[in-house]
Amino acid sequence: MSTDDAHDPKFGEYGGQYVPEALMPAIEELADAYERYVLHNEDGFMDEFRSRLADFGGRPTPLQYADQLSERYDTDIYLKREDLLHGGAHKLNNALGQVLLAKYMGKERIIAETGAGQHGTATAMAAAHLDMPCEIYMGETDIARQRPNVFRMKINGSEVVPVTVGRGTLKEAISETMREWATTVENTHYVIGSVVGPHPFPKMVRDFHAVISEEAREQILEQTGELPSDVVACAGGGSNTMGAFAEFIADADVALHAVEAGGSALTVDEEEGVAPNSATLSTGDEGVLHGARTKLLQDSDGQIMESHSVSAGLDYAGVGPELAHLVDEGRVTPVNVDDDLALEAFHRLSQDEGIIPALETAHAFGYVEKYHDDLGDSVVVNVSGRGDKDLETVIEETTKRDLDIAPDMSILQQMGGSGL
Amino acid sequence: MSTDDAHDPKFGEYGGQYVPEALMPAIEELADAYERYVLHNEDGFMDEFRSRLADFGGRPTPLQYADQLSERYDTDIYLKREDLLHGGAHKLNNALGQVLLAKYMGKERIIAETGAGQHGTATAMAAAHLDMPCEIYMGETDIARQRPNVFRMKINGSEVVPVTVGRGTLKEAISETMREWATTVENTHYVIGSVVGPHPFPKMVRDFHAVISEEAREQILEQTGELPSDVVACAGGGSNTMGAFAEFIADADVALHAVEAGGSALTVDEEEGVAPNSATLSTGDEGVLHGARTKLLQDSDGQIMESHSVSAGLDYAGVGPELAHLVDEGRVTPVNVDDDLALEAFHRLSQDEGIIPALETAHAFGYVEKYHDDLGDSVVVNVSGRGDKDLETVIEETTKRDLDIAPDMSILQQMGGSGL
Amino acid sequence: MGLEAAFTDEPAFVPYLAAGDPNYEDSLAYVEALAEGGADAIELGLPFSEPIAEGTTIQNAIVRALESGMTVERYFDFVSELDVNVPLVCMTYYNLIYQYGSSEGPRDFVARSAEVGIDGFVVPDLPAEEAGPLREACDEFGLDLVFIVAPTTTPERLERMREHVSGYVYVQARLGVTGARDDVDDATEESLTRIADWDVPKAVGFGIKTGEHAERIVSAGADGVIVGSALVDIVAEGYEDGDPTDEIAARLEALARELKQGALRGAQERPQPERT
Amino acid sequence: MGLEAAFTDEPAFVPYLAAGDPNYEDSLAYVEALAEGGADAIELGLPFSEPIAEGTTIQNAIVRALESGMTVERYFDFVSELDVNVPLVCMTYYNLIYQYGSSEGPRDFVARSAEVGIDGFVVPDLPAEEAGPLREACDEFGLDLVFIVAPTTTPERLERMREHVSGYVYVQARLGVTGARDDVDDATEESLTRIADWDVPKAVGFGIKTGEHAERIVSAGADGVIVGSALVDIVAEGYEDGDPTDEIAARLEALARELKQGALRGAQERPQPERT
């Protein structure tokens, strides 16, 4: 874990603490707790965290050599299998870390926001596991379209609080959760879902996810005796990304690729305030959102755009400030993959390797497919999550597109209906 | 792995090879391959199997101390986390083992039957991973009600072959697959989904799953220095059951509990040929089904009954012959848990431990809830699978019942509709 | 009367129907029509709920029979009531045989079968290895036990079967359910050669549908032909179209006649007749 | 004209409305009605798409304003067009300030604000730690920068804020949005005590809805009251009911008057008036 810059709320010019005054004490308290428990393992916090990640979460996750893809690309492809983590995605690393931290801090209640529901379900699982009351704020539009995840949160015993303001999606849910936090800071911890938000969140969330690259680095050294030439991870907020990169950053020869959602196009519609992508690192510019200075999708006024991607988990107009900084420094290469290529990659990984990836994850494989000639001879790809949650979207989007690689789904139509 | 009885097709009076003559050569060939590759590790088969189980499957799975349940029952409860295996259930142990074996045997094609789709999805994943063409036979009724699993098989590149004869459920699918196998034995391997069928399947499938108890035994010794007092596992065909028991059978002091589906009642309707349960070990009697002599749910003529359970994966009128034998010998205690208790246990585990279990698995926890006073001081429960696949059923069945423990799902109704 | 007798003098035509398909009364008429058409013995299916060895056609016949109320007791009634003059073979699965009666094992079933006039058994899911108790009961009551030889059956298993078989041996023409004719002939000839020195009649079945086809099989050396699906198809189609029972019976009788004639022609074409 | 001036002589009433809620024209009328009703300064919200510090009421107002086409340029037009005679405070989020103009940083925004007659800023997501560049620009153009003191603000942070604050300090009455009155008074008194020796006026806001309420706050020592949601509620209800603009304006003016009167009464009840 890199502790060198733990006290600095900034990554170059990015980061910081752009939050309402009412939250500042909570954030300072959290920064203090981060330092004590996470960085200095006070009261054995990190030991307990790592042990619960192992027993409850299922760590370490394997680093799997991908037979078929390696042959296809004539290069060694290794899969870091975060899809095998409890809950089906890397998200638990962070959720478990923060809920446990809240316990150590003496907090009595957890709140969190969720968009597609992945972070919400991970938080609900962690809260149930650690016996903490938990409320998840979720836009009412998202509730309607992510019913299985709503149900999972509820059966884990969390409350799901509908946010009815505005469009009822992730943005509004974040605002609502921040406001709720501002009124209950004393007994409540807000579990943010990615390496975003005010300091210390970006560093803390990164550190909770750094176990990904810590393991992967050890595993590849054990398996090959060498460091990989490349690490590839998708990037929404960037938590799986930073988790997969963290321990390789000091290894200057390891190329790091952050794959964003190219959506349907990289152009934007200023008039409507809509970007048909969420390629923040590739196309966004500097601004302040949700507590941090970072790269953003915004119009010329500075209003935040609606982003779009076939993958709900990448659909965010901001990105972690550390990633923005690493991109500016040239350490991380930002790339993007559009909806079509991501869907194709989804099908390819499912058919060739027997792993049904999350649509977020599929973007990383879309990049490998398209640019494998530019990659070195040993590529680690972070399989950030599994795709069970995406079946419905994939059916719909695949049918729309008539992709060559897609399986013939007529059997489902014959048996009545076309959805799941 | 217990090799003492590898050549004997029987377990006491159970087991055997009651199959059409056309299949006998295939079964003898398989028995031979089982002995060479599985028992004697020829060509390093078992090494490759174990290594793929680790890297692709995610083994070892944790043995997790369950904080809340241990407190609730005032006894130490340990969870063997097969739900974390790739695909979400123990099923992959067997599917991967058999598909790999088929490869070693020079077979070019995989067929399998599936009912609820769990074994089918595991087989499809394994076949994709090992680059084997695969066809899954599935009753058309099951196809219609298990759409997400049908889709998962198809996106993994398997064909799903609808079986239209009779009621179009698991029984018919098994017959169809056996017939298909009988016509293509030379190049095809039939991957059976549980410890059922003719020898060598019950032993071979058990050996592929024995890794569960092999790990669990080691893990509990490491964690507590002692063997557990009890091991509890649900039993449909009995594959997770035998996997969880195998390495403890010789430990005479470890009590082994096989929890069957009590359904809605233990009585049967002879007239209709319907048992409202699938408590084969508790209520069935000896007979011959699907290639083996074992305990069955049958009417007085010997016609096989339709079984019933809220959990599709336990819904089978037969059971593995070795389990039947171990029950007769008094080594395994057969118990059963009805639909209500299983649903309650589903919600309890979800809320208290943050683990949403498969409905099959929930039966094991229903038993622990009801009979914890009879259990010893250190109980291993096999978490055979995760419950994502069961969300829809759980909503429906919970709503019907008005269970106290169930979360308030009105938020979903408010947002429109009542299903997922 | 002993199944072997059906094969004396001339090649035997052995049809199969599921008892009770599509219902008890019609099924009686259909089976009698087969006898009328020249059957030398009849394989009469006792429907089992899990017929793992059957093709779709016969599976569906079994479903129809079960749905119309066929049970083991009614099967025995059916046999008692049948007005035919040829040996009857009960074709069913082992569980029904095993469960019947108050004592464990197949003896009760065999005893009752003998009582109602059944002459032997074909049990597709009972390989020779598991057949001991049934063989004993058959011996006790003087009934035959037929085994099936598949193209894939190994020499060792042939030996085991030879010990237990009586009445006739059922030679499975090929693995596939349908297919090119020449294949069948080759596989059949090879199978027949492998068991040429067995002292029971060899009846070939699996996919035989026409008189011409029966002719070839017999000319290749078979002592008889077993025909199931082609006959069951007539029952199924008639049932679906709602045809009158007597019409369907007439069609069955006609096909039976064609098949028997084919077998007879085949016998005349044999290079060296083995039996007279 | 300098915000501090608004607090001279008597306790100030400082209302908040989102510019452009529910549309440009009506909003002009509403803001002018507040001035008419006795506002001493006006906090005029420039709507930002992610208003993380607002309650639901104001969030909804911002959504209405954005949907009716409010932009940064139109906001400046709006301010230019406003016919009021009191100081104006621009309340917005830092990203809009930061992005404006061709050069990086807040200077362009401040320059343009000064041009159209804005007197100062409240930026809820800009803590003192990050406020350097904006403070500099304000100094350059002679504008004020207001900070918010929360009940939870630590003594160290108070010190940091004190360095940067000008115009007035915005005292957040309590963490919760609504609640029992006595709580508010206690928290308010404590907050006021903590910053008693600061040489800027102290205005209290957060949850003030009535004249009586304003009275108590001022009697507890505040130099002014800030009222937002209660006024925005009037706009929202009128908008939903489709009431005529002038009726809504009249209601706003009436509430403004009540609040101002309450504040004046409060000043008379003070034990020892600090300012005259």
Ligand SMILES: Cc1ncc(COP(=O)(O)O)c(C=O)c1O
């Ligand atoms: C599987 C998966 N991968 C990636 C992401 C993107 O988040 P992040 O960029 O923070 O890793 C998500 C978010 O929901 C996700 O569910």
Ligand SMILES: Cc1ncc(COP(=O)(O)O)c(C=O)c1O
């Ligand atoms: C999660 C899970 N557990 C248990 C079972 C029951 O099978 P078995 O008794 O063979 O373990 C199934 C079958 O689908 C299953 O999916």
